[in-house]
Structures are given as C-alpha cells and as structure tokens.
C-alpha cells in the first residue's frame with residue numbers, strides 16, 4: 001500500500017480521535033479504544049469510517065486513491081444480500097430484498113402458476 005504513510009500523516013495531523021500515546025498505547029484512537037487501525041502491523045486495505053467521513057475529504061488526492069484502492073463504491077454496488085430460499089432453504093444472493101426463492105424454486109413456481117392458469121382457462125372453455 002503506497003499511500004499508507006500519507007494516511008498515517010493525515011491521521012496524526014488531522015484526526016480528532018488520534019491521541020498519540022494514551023493508556024500506554026501508542027497511536028491511540030479514542031474511538032476504537034485501541035491503536036488506530038492505520039498504525040497496525042497489518043498491511044491490508046484497512047478501513048475506518050470516521051477517517052473516511054471526517055478526515056480523508058481534506059486531502060482530495062489521497063481520498064481518490066484510498067477510494068479506488070479499496071473499491072469503496074463498487075463494493076457497495078456489488079454487495080448482494082444473502083437470503084435463504086423459503087422453499088428449499090438453499091442460500092443464494094438475492095438481486096433485491098423482495099426475492100424469496102432461489103432461482104430453481106422460482107422457475108418451479110412460475111411453471112406451477114402457468115399450469116394453474118392453463119387449467120383454469122380450460123375449465124372456462126369447457
């Protein structure tokens with residue numbers, strides 16, 4: 001992560017939750033009550049909501065890098081709710097909150113509905 005040092009710098013200088021050293025913890029974050037996530041040894045793509053909303057916008061360029069590096073927006077777009085099918089209990093990712101059945105059961109349901117409709121039509125004709 002190339003911009004980690006710049007993130008750290010921004011946290012040190014601008015984050016209201018960053019308190020330097022407190023309770024014997026260095027890089028203490030009062031929001032986490034533990035060291036700030038960006039100062040952890042973990043080199044992954046760390047996230048902090050407070051930082052993203054309250055500190056990061058101050059540095060426009062870093063904001064862009066941070067966002068694209070973490071795919072912040074696309075992550076939200078592709079996040080689909082995991083739902084259990086009400087018929088067969090299989091887990092599937094729903095395209096909407098209203099989806100209650102997995103694709104298999106949905107097809108089955110549609111077939112059954114069509115069958116019923118056909119039966120009723122035939123009754124009327126008879």
Ligand SMILES: [Zn+2]
Nearest residue numbers: 085088102105
């Ligand atoms: Zn199902």
